[in-house]
Amino acid sequence: MYNKTVMDHFRNPRNVGVIEDADGVGEVGNPLCGDMMTIYLKIKDEHIADIKFQTFGCGSAIAVSSMITEIAKGKSLADAKQLTNKDVAKALEGLPKNKLHCSNLGADALQLAIQNYEDKRAGVTRSKPLRKEKHEHSHGEKCYCPYCDIEIQEGITFCDACQSSLEDEH
Amino acid sequence: MKVINLDHISAKPLLPEVKEVMIAAIKEDYHNPSSQHKSGEIAAEALQTAREAMAGLLNCKTAKEIVFTSGGTESVNHAIKGVALANEDKGKHIITSNIEHNAVIRSLRRLKSSGFAVTSLAVDAGGRVNPKDVAEAITKDTILVSIMHSNNETGTIQPIEEIGKITREKKVIFHSDAVDSVGVVPMDVQQLGVDLLSFAANTFYGPAGVGGLFIRRGTRIFPLLDGGVQENNKRAGAENLVGIIGTGKAAELALRDMDKRLIHLKGLKDQLLNELPTMIDEYIINTHPEYSLPNLVSISVRYIEGESVMLMLDDDDIAVSTRSACATGSLRASHVLLSLGLSHADAQGTLVISFGIDNSKEDINTFLKALKNVVTTLRDISPLYQKKADRLGS
Numbered sequence: 001m002y003n004k005t006v007m008d009h010f011r012n013p014r015n016v017g018v019i020e021d022a023d024g025v026g027e028v029g030n031p032l033c034g035d036m037m038t039i040y041l042k043i044k045d046e047h048i049a050d051i052k053f054q055t056f057g058c059g060s061a062i063a064v065s066s067m068i069t070e071i072a073k074g075k076s077l078a079d080a081k082q083l084t085n086k087d088v089a090k091a092l093e094g095l096p097k098n099k100l101h102c103s104n105l106g107a108d109a110l111q112l113a114i115q116n117y118e119d120k121r122a123g124v125t126r127s128k129p130l131r132k133e134k135h136e137h138s139h140g141e142k143c144y145c146p147y148c149d150i151e152i153q154e155g156i157t158f159c160d161a162c163q164s165s166l167e168d169e170h
Numbered sequence: 171m172k173v174i175n176l177d178h179i180s181a182k183p184l185l186p187e188v189k190e191v192m193i194a195a196i197k198e199d200y201h202n203p204s205s206q207h208k209s210g211e212i213a214a215e216a217l218q219t220a221r222e223a224m225a226g227l228l229n230c231k232t233a234k235e236i237v238f239t240s241g242g243t244e245s246v247n248h249a250i251k252g253v254a255l256a257n258e259d260k261g262k263h264i265i266t267s268n269i270e271h272n273a274v275i276r277s278l279r280r281l282k283s284s285g286f287a288v289t290s291l292a293v294d295a296g297g298r299v300n301p302k303d304v305a306e307a308i309t310k311d312t313i314l315v316s317i318m319h320s321n322n323e324t325g326t327i328q329p330i331e332e333i334g335k336i337t338r339e340k341k342v343i344f345h346s347d348a349v350d351s352v353g354v355v356p357m358d359v360q361q362l363g364v365d366l367l368s369f370a371a372n373t374f375y376g377p378a379g380v381g382g383l384f385i386r387r388g389t390r391i392f393p394l395l396d397g398g399v400q401e402n403n404k405r406a407g408a409e410n411l412v413g414i415i416g417t418g419k420a421a422e423l424a425l426r427d428m429d430k431r432l433i434h435l436k437g438l439k440d441q442l443l444n445e446l447p448t449m450i451d452e453y454i455i456n457t458h459p460e461y462s463l464p465n466l467v468s469i470s471v472r473y474i475e476g477e478s479v480m481l482m483l484d485d486d487d488i489a490v491s492t493r494s495a496c497a498t499g500s501l502r503a504s505h506v507l508l509s510l511g512l513s514h515a516d517a518q519g520t521l522v523i524s525f526g527i528d529n530s531k532e533d534i535n536t537f538l539k540a541l542k543n544v545v546t547t548l549r550d551i552s553p554l555y556q557k558k559a560d561r562l563g564s
Contacts, residue, residue: 002481010481016551027553035475035496038553054553056518058477058496062551103496 002059005093009063014070017052024117026109035061039069039109043117046077053109060095061103067091068106077114083107174533177489179322179350179466179524184416185375185423192377192416200411204400217409220418227374227421228367228384229358237401238414241381242349245368246273248383248394248405249345253314253366254281256392257343261311262286267299267328269506270318274347278316287311296458297324297510301332308340319348319367320355323493323506323522325466326458327351334363343389349373349381353424354463355432365389371413375527376420380413431527435464438525441534442467449542456510456520465526468493470512471519473555474548479521482544488537493520515554 002010019040029036035057042050051073053065068088072080085107089095095104119126175183184192195216201209203217218233225233239245254264266278268290278288289307291299299317308315315337320327330346337344345366351357352367353374359367366389370381385391385404397406424431443455446469456468471479476492483490493504495518507517523537549555 007481010478011485013551018556036553054551054556056473056515056552056554057475058494059481061475061496062478099496 001096002063003093005091006060006063006095009066009092010059013053013062013066015052015066015073016054018054019050019052022113023120024113024115026112026114026116028105028109028112029057035103035105037061037065037105037109039065039106039113041113041117043077048072048075048077048080051110053106057103058099060099061105063092064088064095064104064106065109068110072110077117080110081114083110171487174488174529174536176523176525176529176533176537177491178526178529179522180491181378182372182375182526183528184377185420187423188376188416188420191419192412195412195415202408203411204398204408213411216415217411220414220421223418223421223425224382227353227357227425228369229360230384231360231387234402235359235384235387236382237385237404238380238382238409238417239405240410241372241379242271242347242368242370243273243381244394245370245381245383246271246345246347246349247277249366249368249385249391250274250277250314250316251281252391252394253343253345253389254286256390257313258286261309261313263289263309263311263313265289265291265304265307265312265315265317267291267293267317268509269293269297269321269323270316271322271347271349274316274318275505291317293509295511296461297321297326297456297506298458298461299328299333301329301336304333305336305340308336308342312340312342314343314345316345316347319346319351319357319362320463321506322350323504323520324456324458324468324510325350325463325524326456327355327461327463329461330362330364337365338363350463350466353421354435354465356428359384359386366391371417371420374420374424376417377413380410380417382417427527432464434527435525438529438531438534439464439467441531442523442538445534445538449538450545453519454512454516456507456512466522466524468520468522470507470516471521471545472516473519473552473558474545475518476520478548479519479541479544482547483537483540486536486540486544488540490537491522491524493522494518 019042022040023043024041026039038054040052041048051069053069055062055065071091085104088106089104200213203214221233221236224236262285264286266274282288291303293299304315317328317333319330334344343365346364347368349368349370350373352369365386367384372378393404395406400406400409452472454470475496476494477496480490480492493507495503503514503517507520
């Protein structure tokens with residue numbers, strides 16, 4: 001089901017844990033959709049000096065979390081901000097299509113953690129912590145029905161093949 | 171590589187005796203049982219022997235009440251659609267439960283789109299249908315009640331005998347999907363009061379791809395497959411004779427060894443349930459403590475996700491099944507677990523441990539030790555477990 005790279009990151013996840021005095025924390029997902037990911041950052045000279053994660057989720061979710069921490073570690077914030085979920089899937093040499101929506105949230109968690117760091121530095125306080133529960137797919141990225149793997153056209157809120165409503169996910 | 175199979179609900183090994191008769195049957199090169207010449211008659215005799223063994227396992231009045239099919243799914247489709255179409259002049263209302271297998275759910279969904287009305291009953295916290303609810307749901311339009319014997323995800327057994335009394339009194343046809351029960355626990359169609367009962371051969375160590383349907387004499391039902399007059403005119407198409415011969419042997423052995431197997435399986439189940447609390451904490455048992463199969467335990471381990479557990483146990487050469495949404499094709503939380511009142515997060519951590527007569531106490535020990543390690547590893551990664559620790563600490 002999963003390729004060797006994904007299984008390697010699942011079996012030996014890199015950078016697991018919590019940074020107690022983190023400069024930025026990002027959290028995505030909710031248990032309802034199956035996966036939750038938290039990313040902790042330590043920033044030094046505008047670079048990611050340390051990064052750790054915690055994940056509740058399937059094999060793919062754990063591999064994605066591990067991979068994003070490995071890619072982001074040591075990067076400048078400017079470069080890290082360019083990272084997308086697609087980059088993570090590519091670095092993992094592919095994920096099952098139906099898992100792209102639900103478990104490929106690593107870059108989202110990273111971006112929220114960076115935002116959290118920048119907010120703190122700018123003295124911005126938000127009434128609610130930044131949190132992302134739904135997947136948003138970037139323009140031009142192909143989207144697949146999480147229930148039957150069929151490609152979904154942008155802007156369509158149900159799957160042609162299985163008639164599932166996709167309003168929450170798409 | 172020796173894998174410990176604790177996923178018998180997905181596949182059971184063929185018994186050596188079953189393999190033997192099937193190999194012999196292949197070598198025998200049987201002719202078509204419907205042919206009237208000598209070769210055909212020899213094949214028909216082999217078919218009849220298997221049918222009688224199956225009828226014996228279920229205590230049918232006559233072997234003619236057994237129809238062999240391609241498995242549990244076909245049997246369920248046949249029972250539901252066949253009864254609905256043959257009785258729609260009497261009414262178009264069907265009663266079922268919220269925890270049925272997809273074969274039942276989707277057959278009924280199909281019928282709904284052609285004008286049938288379906289009442290789906292809720293289960294109690296233990297996962298059982300209340301027979302009173304069935305009685306109350308029956309109207310003059312009700313033609314069929316379909317309630318499963320045991321649940322494939324939790325192993326919980328339904329009060330079929332009580333429901334059977336109600337359907338008999340109200341003269342409504344009663345089908346039970348007993349795919350995970352037949353050949354595992356004693357089944358007597360007279361005592362249960364069912365008119366139709368679906369079964370699968372692999373459940374009692376027969377071949378996958380063979381199953382059948384008990385159809386009580388006098389039950390109005392159309393065939394699912396139209397064509398020839400095989401299977402007493404109830405299931406067209408040349409029989410899978412090799413598979414059916416294997417099924418007959420498996421049925422014979424299931425009846426002969428039932429008591430011995432029950433003692434063995436019950437021992438493993440008790441061992442698992444008794445030792446689990448010494449290995450892990452914070453889990454939910456979804457299997458009914460009293461009314462359940464002897465060979466299956468469903469556990470929801472909190473704060474972690476089932477597919478991860480399954481994959482890690484697989485690395486330890488232990489096969490289990492998970493009901494986590496992440497591991498299903500649909501990525502949806504199990505309707506059975508949600509019906510029991512489980513939260514989505516808890517449902518995510520659900521493992522189905524199903525064992526067989528080929529498992530030993532040692533297998534259960536090995537599994538428990540491996541599970542302890544896997545749960546610790548995954549909880550260390552889990553933000554939910556961390557949050558819980560923070561809550562307790564503050």
